[in-house]
Amino acid sequence: MTQALLREIIDYANRANPYPLYEELRRTPVSHEGNGPYVVSTYHEIQSLLHDPRISSDSRNLKATGDDPLGQSADDEGTALPPSFLKLDPPDHDRLRRMTNRPFGPPHSPRRVHDMRGELHGLVDGLIDGIATSGDLDRVDLVDQFAYPFPVTVICRLLGVPHEDEPRFHVWAETLAASLDPDPDADPAQRGKGTMDARMELGMYLAGLIEERRKNPGDDMLSQLATADGPDGAMTTMEALSTSALLLIAGHETTVNLITNGMLTLLRHPDVLKRLREDPGLAIPIVEELLRYEPPVQLLPQRTTLCDIEVAGVAIPKGASLWLMLASGNRDPKRFENPDRFDPDRKDIQHLGLGSGIHSCFGAPLARQEAQLALSELARRLVNPRLLQDPPQYRQNAVLRGPRHLPIACDGVLPKAG
Amino acid sequence: MSGGGTRDGSLEQLKREGRIVVVGASLAGLRAAETMRDKGFTGSLTMIGDEPHEPYDRPPLSKQVLLGNAAADHTALPRRRAIDADWRLGVPATGLDMAARRVRLGNGDEVEYDRLLIATGVRARPWPNPEEGELAGVFVLRTRDDGEGLQRALAARPRRVLVIGAGFTGSEIASACRERGLKVTVAERGSAPLVGALGAVIGEVAAEMHREHEVDLRTGVMVTALEGDPAGRVRAAHLSDGSTVEADVVVVSLGAQRNTEWLAGSGLGAGPRGIACDAGCRAFDVRGIVTDDIYVAGDVARSPHALFGYQFLSLEHWGNAVAQAETAAHNMLSESTDRRPHLWVPAFWSSQFGVNIKSVGVPPMGTEIIVTQGSLAERRFAAVYGYQGRVIAAVTFDNCRWLPFYEQQIEGTAPFPPPFTTVDRRPEGNKPVPADFPDPSVPTHGPTITLSGYSPADRKMTFTPGH
Numbered sequence: 001m002t003q004a005l006l007r008e009i010i011d012y013a014n015r016a017n018p019y020p021l022y023e024e025l026r027r028t029p030v031s032h033e034g035n036g037p038y039v040v041s042t043y044h045e046i047q048s049l050l051h052d053p054r055i056s057s058d059s060r061n062l063k064a065t066g067d068d069p070l071g072q073s074a075d076d077e078g079t080a081l082p083p084s085f086l087k088l089d090p091p092d093h094d095r096l097r098r099m100t101n102r103p104f105g106p107p108h109s110p111r112r113v114h115d116m117r118g119e120l121h122g123l124v125d126g127l128i129d130g131i132a133t134s135g136d137l138d139r140v141d142l143v144d145q146f147a148y149p150f151p152v153t154v155i156c157r158l159l160g161v162p163h164e165d166e167p168r169f170h171v172w173a174e175t176l177a178a179s180l181d182p183d184p185d186a187d188p189a190q191r192g193k194g195t196m197d198a199r200m201e202l203g204m205y206l207a208g209l210i211e212e213r214r215k216n217p218g219d220d221m222l223s224q225l226a227t228a229d230g231p232d233g234a235m236t237t238m239e240a241l242s243t244s245a246l247l248l249i250a251g252h253e254t255t256v257n258l259i260t261n262g263m264l265t266l267l268r269h270p271d272v273l274k275r276l277r278e279d280p281g282l283a284i285p286i287v288e289e290l291l292r293y294e295p296p297v298q299l300l301p302q303r304t305t306l307c308d309i310e311v312a313g314v315a316i317p318k319g320a321s322l323w324l325m326l327a328s329g330n331r332d333p334k335r336f337e338n339p340d341r342f343d344p345d346r347k348d349i350q351h352l353g354l355g356s357g358i359h360s361c362f363g364a365p366l367a368r369q370e371a372q373l374a375l376s377e378l379a380r381r382l383v384n385p386r387l388l389q390d391p392p393q394y395r396q397n398a399v400l401r402g403p404r405h406l407p408i409a410c411d412g413v414l415p416k417a418g
Numbered sequence: 419m420s421g422g423g424t425r426d427g428s429l430e431q432l433k434r435e436g437r438i439v440v441v442g443a444s445l446a447g448l449r450a451a452e453t454m455r456d457k458g459f460t461g462s463l464t465m466i467g468d469e470p471h472e473p474y475d476r477p478p479l480s481k482q483v484l485l486g487n488a489a490a491d492h493t494a495l496p497r498r499r500a501i502d503a504d505w506r507l508g509v510p511a512t513g514l515d516m517a518a519r520r521v522r523l524g525n526g527d528e529v530e531y532d533r534l535l536i537a538t539g540v541r542a543r544p545w546p547n548p549e550e551g552e553l554a555g556v557f558v559l560r561t562r563d564d565g566e567g568l569q570r571a572l573a574a575r576p577r578r579v580l581v582i583g584a585g586f587t588g589s590e591i592a593s594a595c596r597e598r599g600l601k602v603t604v605a606e607r608g609s610a611p612l613v614g615a616l617g618a619v620i621g622e623v624a625a626e627m628h629r630e631h632e633v634d635l636r637t638g639v640m641v642t643a644l645e646g647d648p649a650g651r652v653r654a655a656h657l658s659d660g661s662t663v664e665a666d667v668v669v670v671s672l673g674a675q676r677n678t679e680w681l682a683g684s685g686l687g688a689g690p691r692g693i694a695c696d697a698g699c700r701a702f703d704v705r706g707i708v709t710d711d712i713y714v715a716g717d718v719a720r721s722p723h724a725l726f727g728y729q730f731l732s733l734e735h736w737g738n739a740v741a742q743a744e745t746a747a748h749n750m751l752s753e754s755t756d757r758r759p760h761l762w763v764p765a766f767w768s769s770q771f772g773v774n775i776k777s778v779g780v781p782p783m784g785t786e787i788i789v790t791q792g793s794l795a796e797r798r799f800a801a802v803y804g805y806q807g808r809v810i811a812a813v814t815f816d817n818c819r820w821l822p823f824y825e826q827q828i829e830g831t832a833p834f835p836p837p838f839t840t841v842d843r844r845p846e847g848n849k850p851v852p853a854d855f856p857d858p859s860v861p862t863h864g865p866t867i868t869l870s871g872y873s874p875a876d877r878k879m880t881f882t883p884g885h
C-alpha cells in the first residue's frame with residue numbers, strides 16, 4: 001500500500017499536484033514496505049532526522065539490498081568523480097563545505113552574494129526587456145525566456161564558466177539532475193551508464209577550466225577553489241571538480257523551479273501578485289512561503305542509517321534507505337496552520353524547503369536573492385499577466401519538481417526602473 | 419479589584435483595566451510586556467528600569483561592540499510590537515509592599531499593581547576592594563555604558579589589558595582584545611578557562627584556544643591587588659603567585675550578583691541567589707508559599723526544573739530570559755488551569771577566538787563526558803555530559819547544527835554513554851572520561867548556571883521556625 005502510494009507520487013501523472021498524495025502519506029509518519037525505503041513524511045520527524053548524527057548522507061553506508069523495487073542504484077555517482085560534499089558525512093563534508101564557503105559567504109566573503117545584486121538586477125532587466133522585444137506577448141514561455149536563463153547565467157558568472165558553453169553542460173546537467181529522480185520505469189543499468197558518462201564529461205570539461213584558472217586565476221569561484229590554500233589546505237583536483245560540478249548543477253536546477261513555481265503560484269493568487277507589484281519588499285515573505293508551499297526540492301532520497309534507530313515508534317535498521325519528504329513535511333497540519341493555504345503573511349514559517357542541519361542548502365542566500373528579485377520585477381513589469389495553461393506541463397523529475405514550460409500572456413511590459 | 423484571577427470575571431477585568439508593573443526594563447521585562455499586549459492586555463502597564471536607556475541587548479557588548487563593529491548605543495532590542503507603556507527609566511525600584519501591592523521608587527513615587535513582574539536581572543560582581551576598583555582603567559562589563567567605556571579604552575590601544583576571570587564573558591573580552599591586536603593577560607583562579615561552566619576537559623580546549631591566540635593565560639592564580647599610579651590610573655596587578663602584571667586596562671569579570679537587595683524585608687523569597695519561583699514563574703514568599711500576583715523572569719529568577727531533578731536553576735542565559743518572560747506573561751493573564759510551566763531546556767552560546775560554542779542542558783551536573791562527534795584537538799566537536807547513566811547536557815564547538823539532536827536526547831532522558839555510532843565519531847570518543855568540574859564548595863565565578871537554592875559555600879545555616 002505504501003509502495004503503491006510512493007509509485008503514485010513518482011508517477012508523472014501526479015506531478016502537477018502531489019499534495020493530496022502527501023496528505024495520505026502523512027497518515028503514517030514513517031512508512032515502509034518490502035525492500036523499499038523508509039519514507040518519512042511528517043514535519044517534526046523530518047526535522048529531527050536532519051539533525052540526527054546517526055543519519056548518513058554517504059551512500060556507501062547503504063546496505064546494498066540489490067533488489068530495490070524502485071530501481072535506485074546504491075551509488076549513482078559512479079566512479080568518475082568522488083562524491084560531492086552533498087553526499088559526504090563529516091569530517092570530509094565539513095572540510096569541503098567550509099573550503100567552498102570561503103569564497104562564497106561569511107565570514108570570509110560576507111558581501112559576495114550581496115554585491116551581486118546590481119548584476120542580478122541587470123540580468124533580470126535584460127531578460128524582461130527580451131520578453132518585451134520578442135514581439136509575442138500572447139505566448140511567453142516563462143521558463144525558456146526567463147526562469148531558466150537567469151540562474152544559469154548567474155551561476156556561470158559566479159563560477160567563471162563561459163556562458164557560451166551552456167548548451168554543452170546543459171545536457172550533462174539535465175542527465176545528472178534526472179539521476180536524482182527515482183524513476184521506476186527507467187532501466188537502472190542504462191541510466192547508471194548515462195549518469196556516469198555525463199559525470200565523466202562534465203568532469204573533463206570542468207577539469208579543463210580549472211587547469212586554466214590555476215594558471216590564470218580570476219576572482220571567480222572556480223579560480224578560488226582551484227587555488228585556495230586556507231587553514232584546511234588545498235582541494236585536490238578531484239575534490240575541486242566534484243565541488244564545482246555540484247555548484248554548477250545545483251545552482252541552476254533548483255532556482256529555475258523556485259522562480260517558475262513562484263510565478264505559477266502568484267498567477268493563481270492574483271491578490272498576492274497585486275500586493276507584490278505595489279510593494280516589492282513583500283518578495284521576502286513570499287519567497288519564504290513559496291519554499292514551504294511549493295519547494296523546488298520535494299524530497300531527499302539519499303539518507304541512510306548508521307545504526308538501528310527508532311522514529312515515531314518505527315524501528316529502522318542500520319543501513320536502511322531513508323526518504324525525507326520535505327514537501328510533505330511543509331504541509332503537515334501538525335506544524336502549520338492551514339498548511340494548504342498559500343499565505344505570505346504567515347508569521348511562523350520555519351519550512352523545510354532548503355533542508356536543515358549540516359546539508360541545508362549551500363546556495364540559499366543566492367537562491368533567495370535571485371527569486372526575490374525575479375518575482376518582484378516580473379510582478380512590477382508584466383502588465384496583466386495570465387496563465388495560458390493550468391496546470392502547465394511539468395518536468396519529469398519528482399525530486400526537483402517544477403513546470404517544464406509556463407506559458408503566459410500579458411498586455412504589455414513596462415520599462416525597467418531608473 | 420482582586421488579583422486572584424478566578425472564574426468570576428475578575429480575570430477579564432484584569433485584562434481590560436488591570437494595572438501591571440514590570441520592574442527591570444531589559445530583555446525579560448520587554449519581552450514579557452510585548453507578550454501581555456499580544457494576549458490582549460489593555461490595562462495600564464508601567465515599566466520601571468534603573469538604567470536611563472531603552473531596553474538593549476547585552477550579548478553584543480562583549481563581542482561586536484568590543485571589536486568596534488557595532489556602537490554600544492546601537493544595540494537597542496528590536497521591538498516585536500508597540501507596548502504602550504508608562505516608562506519610568508533611570509529610576510530604581512527601592513522597595514515592595516506586598517500587602518498594599520505597591521512598588522516604591524527611588525524618587526519617592528509609589529506605583530500600585532494588580533500583577534507585578536520582577537525582572538531585575540543581575541549586575542557585574544565588582545572588584546572586592548572598592549578603592550582599587552575606582553582606579554581609572556578598571557572596568558566591569560554588564561551595561562551599555564560599561565561596553566562603551568571599555569570599547570573606548572581598547573580603541574586607545576593600551577599597552578596591555580588584564581582580564582580577571584576566564585568565564586564566558588572574560589574569555590570573550592580576551593578574544594576581542596586579541597582580534598584588535600592588543601596584548602592581553604588573563605588571570606583565572608580555576609585550572610582553565612570556562613571550567614566552572616563546562617568542566618576541565620573542555621576547559622583544556624579553551625585554554626589551548628587562548629594560548630594559540632597568544633593570550634598570556636595564567637591559571638590557578640588569583641589577583642590579590644590592583645595598583646594605581648599617582649594620577650589614579652591603574653598600572654599593575656599583583657598575583658597570588660607573587661608575579662606582577664603591568665596593565666593599563668583591567669577588566670574585572672568575576673561573574674554576577676542578583677539584583678534583589680531592593681526586596682529586602684518585603685517578605686518575598688528573594689536573596690543573593692535570586693528570587694525563588696515555581697515552574698509557572700510565581701514568586702515564593704519567605705515562608706515558601708507561592709504568591710498569586712508576583713511573577714519573576716530572567717537572570718534574577720530561580721525555578722525548579724523537572725528534567726533536572728527539580729533543582730532550582732538560575733540561568734544567565736539570553737534564551738531563558740525570553741522564554742521565561744513569555745511564560746510569566748502568559749500565566750499572569752491566565753486562569754490557574756491555563757497556566758504553563760517554564761520547562762525550557764537551558765541553552766547558551768558564546769563566540770570567542772573565532773569558535774562558536776553552544777551548550778544545552780546543565781553541564782555542571784555532568785560527572786562524565788564523551789566526545790560523540792569530531793575531535794577536541796580540531797576544536798570542532800560535539801560532547802555529551804552524563805549524570806547517573808543519562809544524558810544531562812551537551813556542548814558543541816563549531817558544530818552547533820547537531821545540537822537539536824542532543825537536546826532531544828536530554829529531553830528524552832537518553833542513556834549515557836550514548837550506545838550508538840554517529841557520523842564523525844573518532845576513536846577518542848569511544849569512552850567517557852570524568853568531566854572534572856571544580857569542587858562546588860570552592861566558588862568559581864560566573865558558572866552562568868547555579869544549581870541549587872543555597873550556595874554550597876554557605877556551610878553554616880540557621881533554621882529558625884517562626885510561629
Ligand SMILES: Cc1cc2nc3c(=O)[nH]c(=O)nc-3n(C[C@H](O)[C@H](O)[C@H](O)COP(=O)(O)OP(=O)(O)OC[C@H]3O[C@@H](n4cnc5c(N)ncnc54)[C@H](O)[C@@H]3O)c2cc1C
Binds near residue numbers: 443469509559561766
Ligand atoms: C557582556 C554580556 C554578554 C552576554 N553574552 C551572552 C551570550 O552570548 N549568550 C547568552 O545566552 N547570554 C549572554 N548574556 C546573558 C544575557 O544577556 C542575559 O541572560 C540577559 O540579559 C538577561 O535578561 P534579564 O532581562 O533577565 O536581565 P538584565 O538584562 O540584567 O536586565 C535587568 C534590568 O533590570 C535593571 N534593574 C536592576 N535592579 C533594578 C531595580 N531595583 N529597579 C529597576 N531596575 C532594576 C537592571 O539595571 C537591568 O537593566 C550576556 C550578558 C552580558 C552582560
